[in-house]
Amino acid sequence: MRTLSRPGRQLPLLLIVFLIGSLGTSCALLNPSHERTNGIPYGKRGDQTLMMDVIRPKHTNGLGVLFLVSGGWKSRGPGGFYTWPFAPILRRGYTMFYVYHVSQPKATVMEIAEDMHRAVRFVRHHAGEYGIDPQRLGVTGGSAGGHLGLLLATRGGPGPADSPDPVDRESSSVQAVAIFYPVTDLLNLGSSTENLGDGGPPKSFKKAFGPQSTNLPVWKVIGRETSPIYYVTTNLPPTLIYHSDGDTLVPLEQSERFQGVARSQGCTVDVVVHHGGGHGWLTMPFDVPEFGDWFDRYLRTR
Numbered sequence: 001m002r003t004l005s006r007p008g009r010q011l012p013l014l015l016i017v018f019l020i021g022s023l024g025t026s027c028a029l030l031n032p033s034h035e036r037t038n039g040i041p042y043g044k045r046g047d048q049t050l051m052m053d054v055i056r057p058k059h060t061n062g063l064g065v066l067f068l069v070s071g072g073w074k075s076r077g078p079g080g081f082y083t084w085p086f087a088p089i090l091r092r093g094y095t096m097f098y099v100y101h102v103s104q105p106k107a108t109v110m111e112i113a114e115d116m117h118r119a120v121r122f123v124r125h126h127a128g129e130y131g132i133d134p135q136r137l138g139v140t141g142g143s144a145g146g147h148l149g150l151l152l153a154t155r156g157g158p159g160p161a162d163s164p165d166p167v168d169r170e171s172s173s174v175q176a177v178a179i180f181y182p183v184t185d186l187l188n189l190g191s192s193t194e195n196l197g198d199g200g201p202p203k204s205f206k207k208a209f210g211p212q213s214t215n216l217p218v219w220k221v222i223g224r225e226t227s228p229i230y231y232v233t234t235n236l237p238p239t240l241i242y243h244s245d246g247d248t249l250v251p252l253e254q255s256e257r258f259q260g261v262a263r264s265q266g267c268t269v270d271v272v273v274h275h276g277g278g279h280g281w282l283t284m285p286f287d288v289p290e291f292g293d294w295f296d297r298y299l300r301t302r
Helices: 002-031 084-091 110-123 144-155 217-225 253-264 284-299
Strands: 034-043 048-057 063-069 095-099 136-144 176-180 239-244 269-274
Touching: 034 110, 034 144, 034 239, 048 084, 063 084, 063 110, 063 144, 084 284, 095 110, 110 136, 110 144, 136 144, 136 284, 144 176, 144 239, 144 269, 239 253, 239 284, 253 284, 269 284
Parallel strands: 063 095, 063 136, 136 176, 176 239, 239 269
Antiparallel strands: 034 048, 048 095
16 A cells, blocks of 8 residues: 555646746746846936947857847836846847836937937947847837837938937838737827827827927828838838737837838838737737747848
8 A cells, every 4th residue: 555655646746846946947048148237327317328238149149139128219228128038039049138228208209209219329349249240230119119129120320420329320220020909100190099189299298299299280280200211212121010909009000101111112021910908918029939930031141
């Protein structure tokens, strides 16, 4: 009878060993070996220092991806975002740059966009120090971060050659984009819950576009300047967008219309529709490996 009881005694031990092994595997998957440096200054906005975090995996592939930390055009401070959501990208060897900005309304969306250009220029200028190829940079983000990413994709380019700051002379172009649910046309908000139907800015974000945003003639200029859809050219980098068909804040039509304009110019823009959910969904981390595939396809092969 005692011999029959041995399997019962061993089962908890085997279960514990299995759980420990699974936990170790999960930790390795969610937290791949890396070195993280928080709070690297990349510029100034008024009296505030603009900062980014650099996450460098143990085994790098010589390529970089900037993550624009922005929601509602509000950001965090250095060290303010976890590493694990982008573990699938880090495991592939990409060095990641978590870029923070001054939140609206202290900084306008236009100023924030300028600072994202500065961030790309900074990374490109210091590429040798980070061990990455300055000619192959990707960008990612969600919502406002996605919008800012598309502004880089559509409006990035060489800085002024006569700038006294060598960083500002660099290009702010990116070579691949993978983002979540961006607004692409601020002049045509469509069925968005932010649309008052008066042709003006998103109702909850008037202050984000400065004190003149409610002046409709001025808004027409501001809205166009900050809408990626009006700046699509044949040079648009390959772009992947994930968007929910249940998003009422930034309706799916924003991404679909952008795709239509881009494809009419022969550009590569894929829109993957998430069914259900809203402005974000619980399983978003499971979509990040597809972002990694996209960067592999369009950054590794350049």
